Amino acid sequence: MNLPLIIANWKLNGNKKIFSTLLNFLKKNKKVFKQKCKLNIAPSHIYLYKFREIIKENQWINLSAQNVDIHVSGAFTGEISALMLKDMLVTHVIIGHSERRNFHNENEYLIAEKFNLLKKQNLIPILCIGETIEEKKDNKTIEICKKQIDIIFELVGKKAFYNTIIAYEPIWSIGSGNSANPKEVQFILSTLRTYIKEKSSSFLEDFYLLYGGSVNENNIHFFCKEKDIDGFLVGTACLNFDIFLNILKKI
C-alpha cells in the first residue's frame, strides 16, 4: 500500500473549541500524519473557514465538504455551492453518503448530478456506495455497487472516474462497531476497480478506492494489508484525537 488516504468525516459533530483543539493537535503531530497518510478533514460546512490557515501553510492536509448543492448560485435558501467551497479552499466533496441517501432522500440521479457538477467545478468527488444488510445477505453487494457506479457513467461519461474517489461503505457497518471483513472488502474493491477500468476504456489516473465502516485502531492494520484498499473514510474513530493518532500508528 502507498501512503493511505485518510478522510476524517466529522459528520454533525464538533464546535468552535473542538476544531481549534483539532487544529493544534494536527500541527503538533504533523510529522506522524505526514509519515503515515495523506490526510483529509471533512468538518461541517460552518467550520471549514477554521482550516483555511493550516491549509494555506501546510500542503499536507486537504479539506473536504460533506455536501454540495447542484446549483452554483441563486435563490436556493440554505444551500452551499461549489464556488463557496472553493472559496474556503475545499478540494474534495463527499456525496452519496448513505446518511444523505436515507435521511435526506437523495436519490441516485441527484447524486449523479452532484458528481457531474463537482467535475465541472474541478472539485474531487468522494462518491460513497454500499449495500444494506438485506442486500448483503442476498449476495447482492457487487450488483448494488455496480448500479450505483453505472448511474454516474451514464450521466458523466467514460472519463467520469478520472481523478475521483469511491468510498465503499457498507451501510450495516457504519457506526455499528462492526467492520466488514478485510478479505471480503478486498474482493469487492478489486472487482469494482476492474469494472471501472474496463468501462473507462482509458487509463484511470488518480483514482482511489477507500473503505469506510467502523474503522478503528484494532482493525485498520488488517485492511492495510489488502492491495486494493487505497485508504479509509473514518467517522466515529476520528472524533477522539488519541484514538485517531493510534489509528495512524497502526498503519
Ligand code: 13P
Ligand atoms: P464510522 O467510522 O463511524 O463507522 O462511520 C463511517 C462513515 O460513515 C464515514 O463516512
